[in-house]
Structures are given as structure tokens and as C-alpha cells.
Amino acid sequence: MANLEQTINDLLQSLKSLPLDFTQLNAIENKIQTKQFNLVVIGQFKRGKSTLINALIGKDILPSSVLPLTSIVTIINFGEQKAVVCFKDGLCKTIELSDISFFVTEKYNPNNKLNVEYVEVFYPAEFLKNSVRIIDTPGIGSVYEHNSDCSYQFLPKADASLFVLSPDPPITQAEIEFLKDASKYIDKFFFLLNKIDNFKPSELREIIDFNSSILENLFSKKVYIIPISAKLALEAKLEANQQKQQQSNIQELYDRLEEFIKKEQSNVFWVSIINNIIRYTDMQLNFFKINLASLSMSKAKLEEKIKVFEDSLVKLEVDDYIYWLENKTKGVINVLDEDIDDLKKNQLPKLTAKINDYFNTLKISSTSMLNEQLKTYLQEQIEEIFSAFLQSENQKIGKLIGEIYNNLTAKVNTLIDSIIKTAEEVFEVKLSKLAQTKQLTEKSEFYFLIKEQPGALNIMGDFFKSKMPLFLGKKIIYKSIGERSIELFDRHCGRLRFDFVKRIKETSEKFKFEVENKLAQSIDAIKNILNAALKKQNDVQRQQEINKIESYTNLLNLIKNNLEKLKIKLTKNEQI
Incomplete structure (x- = not known):
């Protein structure tokens, strides 16, 4: 493999002779050196x-x-x-x-x-x-x-x-x-x-x-x-x-x-290296391609084309995608509200019944002990109910958010494709690989704390921790326990809803930002090249730049062809 390594290093050095961004190449070289x-x-x-x-x-x-x-x-x-x-x-x-x-x-x-x-x-x-x-x-x-x-x-x-x-x-x-x-x-x-x-x-x-x-x-x-x-x-x-x-x-x-x-490890390693370099050369070829297209036009024609391109972008109706996202977000919150209502309807009666049953089975000698027993039992029941709900709701809401995410990614990719197609039609050049449609980088995250802060679950309050006779304290506790259980249950539902809604909306805002950012990147990548071409004020400047880019493109294509030949040999286990 020594010959292969030397060949690839020679190709990398050829790439480094071009006026390119070498960040990715440096990472590839480091991997070759470490053989990791x-x-x-x-x-x-x-x-x-x-x-x-x-x-x-x-x-x-x-x-x-x-x-x-x-x-x-x-x-x-x-x-x-x-x-x-x-x-x-x-x-x-x-x-x-x-x-x-x-x-x-x-x-x-x-x-x-x-x-x-x-x-x-x-x-x-x-x-x-x-x-x-x-x-x-x-x-x-x-x-x-x-x-x-x-x-x-x-x-x-x-x-x-x-x-x-x-x-x-x-x-x-x-x-x-x-x-x-x-x-x-x-x-x-x-x-x-x-x-x-x-x-x-x-x-x-x-x-x-x-x-x-x-x-x-x-x-x-x-x-x-x-x-x-x-x-x-x-x-x-x-x-x-x-x-x-x-x-x-x-x-x-x-x-x-x-x-x-x-x-196989060695071959797979080098195929991976070659694939990375080929992706890099493809990206650079695309930028040179649009450079050539724009430089081949006169300044007047290029300005005219840029105006047509910008007018076409206005018709893409980006706001429709944001409106779609906002409506989908409201839909998820509606699902959450329905599920919380169902939780109250199904679980709250069961909770109050369990608390009453437990209360009637207790054999306690003091009011303070009764207080602690009920506090612990209610805490356990609340955690059990909401833990089960959170596990299922996390999955359900996460799935809904995921579906919105996937649909939005597809819509954004379609929109970027429209931008590329518009540029192709206006400038009469193939640009399908110029802007790579990556997936959005921000999605959703959900986290909810069930544990109450110390003292928040003190059902009877400090008064009932006193030396009040049990026969008096027990009657008052029995009268209030159902009411306190409902209050505590509602408090948890409110906190849970607040947490979920906050995170759903934060996620929606991140999606919105990503949509706008991805579209801006795609448009700016084209505009930057076109504006650079406008700076070439005369035919001599343009021709000099075209000659340079054509020489760069020829070298890139040569390097890419050599890499693809190496890859074929490796996959066929042929001698290199």
C-alpha cells in the first residue's frame, strides 16, 4: 500500500497547488498520517x-x-x-x-x-x-x-x-x-x-x-x-x-x-479516503463551473441575468413554508392539550380513589406520622402516573415533531432545488450540485422534572405537624385530602404543559431560522460568484480569469479521474 499512499499524497499536493479552501484537505492528510x-x-x-x-x-x-x-x-x-x-x-x-x-x-x-x-x-x-x-x-x-x-x-x-x-x-x-x-x-x-x-x-x-x-x-x-x-x-x-x-x-x-x-480494512480505509477527496473535488468543480458561466457573459448581459434571477426568487413564496410550519406547530400543541385532558379524565379519579383507600387502611398513632405517610404515598402515585404519561407523550410528541421536521426538510430541499433550477434556466448552465441540500441541524428536545421541590408536597401544611390530637387531625385531613390531590395533579399538568409548549415553540423557531438560513446560504453562494464576475471590468480581465479557471478545472477533472481509477482497483482488489 506504500505506492497507493504516495499516489494519493501526490494528488493531494496537486490539489493544494490550486487556490482552494484546504480545511477539508488538512483533515484528510491527518487521517492518512495516523492511519486511524x-x-x-x-x-x-x-x-x-x-x-x-x-x-x-x-x-x-x-x-x-x-x-x-x-x-x-x-x-x-x-x-x-x-x-x-x-x-x-x-x-x-x-x-x-x-x-x-x-x-x-x-x-x-x-x-x-x-x-x-x-x-x-x-x-x-x-x-x-x-x-x-x-x-x-x-x-x-x-x-x-x-x-x-x-x-x-x-x-x-x-x-x-x-x-x-x-x-x-x-x-x-x-x-x-x-x-x-x-x-x-x-x-x-x-x-x-x-x-x-x-x-x-x-x-x-x-x-x-x-x-x-x-x-x-x-x-x-x-x-x-x-x-x-x-x-x-x-x-x-x-x-x-x-x-x-x-x-x-x-x-x-x-x-x-x-x-x-x-x-479488507486497508482497502476500505483507502476507499473512504478517496471518497472524501472526490466529494471535495466535486464541490470545487461546481463553483468553478458557475464562475465560467458568469464570466462568459458581458457585464450588461450578466447584470440583466442577475436581475431576472432576483426577480424569480421573489416568486418562490418562502413565507408559505413559514406559515405551514406555524400551523403544524399549533396542531402539535392541540394534540398535547387533548392528551392532558384525557390524562385528567382517566387518571385523576383513580388517584383520588387510591388516596382514599390508602388513607382508610393506615394505622397511625400521630398526626405528624399520618402527614408523612400520605405525603410519601401521594408523591409515589403522582410520579408513577406522570412518569408513564411522560414516556408515552415524549414518544408521541417527538414523533409528531419528527414528521414536521422531515416534511419541512423535504420542502426546503424542494425550494433549494427550485433556486438551482431557476439559476440553471437564467444562466444556461448545469448547477445541480452547487448547493448541497443538507438536513436541518436543529430539531427538538424534551425534558421534564417530575420531582417537586422540598416541601411542595406537604399535603397538610405545617399546622398538622403539631401535637394536635389524632382524632381531630384525621377528620380534617380526610376532608381535605381529595381536594389537595386534585390541586397537586392540576399543578403537575400545568407544569408539564408549560414545559412541552415552551419546547415545541422553541423547536419551531429553530426550524424557522434553519429554513431561512439554508435558503440564504443557497442564494448567497450564487450571488457571491455573480458579483465577483461583475468586478471584472473588461474583456481582458474576464478572459484572463476564464483561462485560469479552465486550467483549474482541467486539473481537478484529471485528479478526480485518477481517484476514481484507484477506487475501482481497490474495490476489485487489483494490484496498485
């Missing part, structure tokens, strides 16, 4: 990705939970045992492995309030010796949509992927859509079906067949899914338990990864 292979673990939230990684490295390092968890990318490298957290301001600090959860989880770092960029873990695991590093990405399709965004943003850095599925449920539309995008960057996927210990063999076979058919239709080739239990595999490692090792079927994954590392 990124094995990215991807999947929907709660598929068991973190548990799988812990099993691969043989230590329970990454946190796991019954709720959507990871909000920060975690990178696991070979090295002396330690963890380093790096923040968005560029500062990094070493932490204990046991403190990782304080930086990477929604529980301790909701919506990444600590501004963590990533966490890097070093551990002397055998699996990591071959310059392989494992990347734990946030779960896609979580109600914490910023998790999905983070996973999308990491795709260009991935070389191969462990894509984790599970039977509960089978592959979802969110995963299918993610795979469509991921396949543009990643050539090698290992598909895993986790949590096999929870299902019968006949059920697993049916689920595997179903998932395989979906994936094969998506990729137009045969797909193999490895069934595993990450939970049993981790327990087997920690306990040195051979029986659990066999039950987990993790050895099949180990064998396939080992074979891949021996036979």
Missing part, C-alpha cells in the same frame, strides 16, 4: 450500542440506561486507561472513567449544556490494537433529536459501521432513512440483531428475514445479519463465563471483524 480507522457504531436509540461496545473492549465503561441516553460522540482508542473530555471552546481535561456519564448522557448533561464536543476514552483492549478506534454515536430517532443530528454529522468521518438492530421493534423508517444517507459515506456495514436472548429462535428467524428483505431492497445486494446478545457477551467477558459467551453468539461477530481487519 473509524469503526462507527450506529443504530436507533435503545438498540444496545453502548453495551455492545463494552462487550467488544471487555470492560463496562460506557453508560447504559432504560431511557434514551447518549448525546455526545464517544471515541474509544487503544492506550493507557483514561478518559478525556473535550469542549467546544477547544479546552480538554482528563477525567475518571467512572465520570464519563456526567458528560455524555441526557440525565446529567441535558441538551449538552456543558458544551462538550466529544469524549475520548483510552483502554488497552486487544480489539483496538490494529489502529481501530470505536465511535459510539448518539441514537437516531430519539425524542432528543439533537442526538440524531450528531450521528448525521459524524458520517463523513466513518470508514466502516456496526449497525445495531434489535427485535423490539424491527427496522424502522428512521433507520432506513439514516442508512440511505450513511451509504453515501460508508461502504462497509456489519448488520447486527441485538437482544436475541429475549426472543424464541422461531421469532428471531422471522425478524431476521424481515429485516434482511428491507435491507436487501435498500442496498440491492445480499445482506447478512449477525444475531447477538451484547448483554450476555458483556457478562461473559466480565465473568469469564463460556456458557454465556456461546449463548451471546458474539464469537461470530469477533470472527467476521477479525477477517475484515486482516483482509
Whole structure:
């Protein structure tokens, strides 16, 4: 591979001879120097990705939970045992492995309030010796949509992927859509079906067949899914338990990864490098293309075309998309209000009945003890009711917001396509790749605190903590307890609604900003090139610029052709 590396480095140096932005090239060069292979673990939230990684490295390092968890990318490298957290301001600090959860989880770092960029873990695991590093990405399709965004943003850095599925449920539309995008960057996927210990063999076979058919239709080739239990595999490692090792079927994954590392890793690594450089050259070619089109016109004609282009933009009716978004947001709030009304109608009578029943069964010797018992019981009942509601409502509202997000992204992409098509028609040049329609970077996040502040659930107040005789205090308490339960229930409903509405509206505002920002970027990218062309005041200047750009374009096309030839040879395992 020495010849291949030298060839690619020579092509990179040729690119650096052009007047381009080298930021992406510098990152590619750094990856070539380190030979670092990124094995990215991807999947929907709660598929068991973190548990799988812990099993691969043989230590329970990454946190796991019954709720959507990871909000920060975690990178696991070979090295002396330690963890380093790096923040968005560029500062990094070493932490204990046991403190990782304080930086990477929604529980301790909701919506990444600590501004963590990533966490890097070093551990002397055998699996990591071959310059392989494992990347734990946030779960896609979580109600914490910023998790999905983070996973999308990491795709260009991935070389191969462990894509984790599970039977509960089978592959979802969110995963299918993610795979469509991921396949543009990643050539090698290992598909895993986790949590096999929870299902019968006949059920697993049916689920595997179903998932395989979906994936094969998506990729137009045969797909193999490895069934595993990450939970049993981790327990087997920690306990040195051979029986659990066999039950987990993790050895099949180990064998396939080992074979891949021996036979395919190098080729996949270089194909990933080549793909990144090709994407870079395509982007630069597009900018040069519109430059040539604008420079080929006289100043008068170019000004005329710019006027036509700007007039066409006015007709695109961007405000219609904002109006659509506002109406959809109101619709989500209406759904929330209906669900809260149903919660009151169904659960409040049950709560008051439970409190009364519990009250009648208590055998208490003092008013203060009665106060504490009822306070504790009511707290538990409130938390149980609202925890269940929040779990289902988070999913429901998150899904509705996700649907709005996806529809809005499609609408924005269509609008950007219209801008590009308008520019194509006005300037008579193909610009389909000039503005890449990326997905919006901001989505929704939901968080609600059920626990009351100390003292807020004091049902009877300080008066009943006195030495009042039990026979008097009990009568007064019995009379007021139903009323206090209703009041407390309503208070929670109000707080819950306020929190959800606030976050829904904040999300809508972020969507609105993203729509306007993406459209402005697309329009400005074209206008900047056109205005630069206007500055060329005479035919000599224009021709000189055209000659330079044509020479740049010829070199870029030559580099791209050479890269594509290298890629074909690598995929065919031919000698280079």
C-alpha cells in the first residue's frame, strides 16, 4: 500500500497547488498520517450500542440506561486507561472513567449544556490494537433529536459501521432513512440483531428475514445479519463465563471483524479516503463551473441575468413554508392539550380513589406520622402516573415533531432545488450540485422534572405537624385530602404543559431560522460568484480569469479521474 499512499499524497499536493479552501484537505492528510480507522457504531436509540461496545473492549465503561441516553460522540482508542473530555471552546481535561456519564448522557448533561464536543476514552483492549478506534454515536430517532443530528454529522468521518438492530421493534423508517444517507459515506456495514436472548429462535428467524428483505431492497445486494446478545457477551467477558459467551453468539461477530481487519480494512480505509477527496473535488468543480458561466457573459448581459434571477426568487413564496410550519406547530400543541385532558379524565379519579383507600387502611398513632405517610404515598402515585404519561407523550410528541421536521426538510430541499433550477434556466448552465441540500441541524428536545421541590408536597401544611390530637387531625385531613390531590395533579399538568409548549415553540423557531438560513446560504453562494464576475471590468480581465479557471478545472477533472481509477482497483482488489 506504500505506492497507493504516495499516489494519493501526490494528488493531494496537486490539489493544494490550486487556490482552494484546504480545511477539508488538512483533515484528510491527518487521517492518512495516523492511519486511524473509524469503526462507527450506529443504530436507533435503545438498540444496545453502548453495551455492545463494552462487550467488544471487555470492560463496562460506557453508560447504559432504560431511557434514551447518549448525546455526545464517544471515541474509544487503544492506550493507557483514561478518559478525556473535550469542549467546544477547544479546552480538554482528563477525567475518571467512572465520570464519563456526567458528560455524555441526557440525565446529567441535558441538551449538552456543558458544551462538550466529544469524549475520548483510552483502554488497552486487544480489539483496538490494529489502529481501530470505536465511535459510539448518539441514537437516531430519539425524542432528543439533537442526538440524531450528531450521528448525521459524524458520517463523513466513518470508514466502516456496526449497525445495531434489535427485535423490539424491527427496522424502522428512521433507520432506513439514516442508512440511505450513511451509504453515501460508508461502504462497509456489519448488520447486527441485538437482544436475541429475549426472543424464541422461531421469532428471531422471522425478524431476521424481515429485516434482511428491507435491507436487501435498500442496498440491492445480499445482506447478512449477525444475531447477538451484547448483554450476555458483556457478562461473559466480565465473568469469564463460556456458557454465556456461546449463548451471546458474539464469537461470530469477533470472527467476521477479525477477517475484515486482516483482509479488507486497508482497502476500505483507502476507499473512504478517496471518497472524501472526490466529494471535495466535486464541490470545487461546481463553483468553478458557475464562475465560467458568469464570466462568459458581458457585464450588461450578466447584470440583466442577475436581475431576472432576483426577480424569480421573489416568486418562490418562502413565507408559505413559514406559515405551514406555524400551523403544524399549533396542531402539535392541540394534540398535547387533548392528551392532558384525557390524562385528567382517566387518571385523576383513580388517584383520588387510591388516596382514599390508602388513607382508610393506615394505622397511625400521630398526626405528624399520618402527614408523612400520605405525603410519601401521594408523591409515589403522582410520579408513577406522570412518569408513564411522560414516556408515552415524549414518544408521541417527538414523533409528531419528527414528521414536521422531515416534511419541512423535504420542502426546503424542494425550494433549494427550485433556486438551482431557476439559476440553471437564467444562466444556461448545469448547477445541480452547487448547493448541497443538507438536513436541518436543529430539531427538538424534551425534558421534564417530575420531582417537586422540598416541601411542595406537604399535603397538610405545617399546622398538622403539631401535637394536635389524632382524632381531630384525621377528620380534617380526610376532608381535605381529595381536594389537595386534585390541586397537586392540576399543578403537575400545568407544569408539564408549560414545559412541552415552551419546547415545541422553541423547536419551531429553530426550524424557522434553519429554513431561512439554508435558503440564504443557497442564494448567497450564487450571488457571491455573480458579483465577483461583475468586478471584472473588461474583456481582458474576464478572459484572463476564464483561462485560469479552465486550467483549474482541467486539473481537478484529471485528479478526480485518477481517484476514481484507484477506487475501482481497490474495490476489485487489483494490484496498485
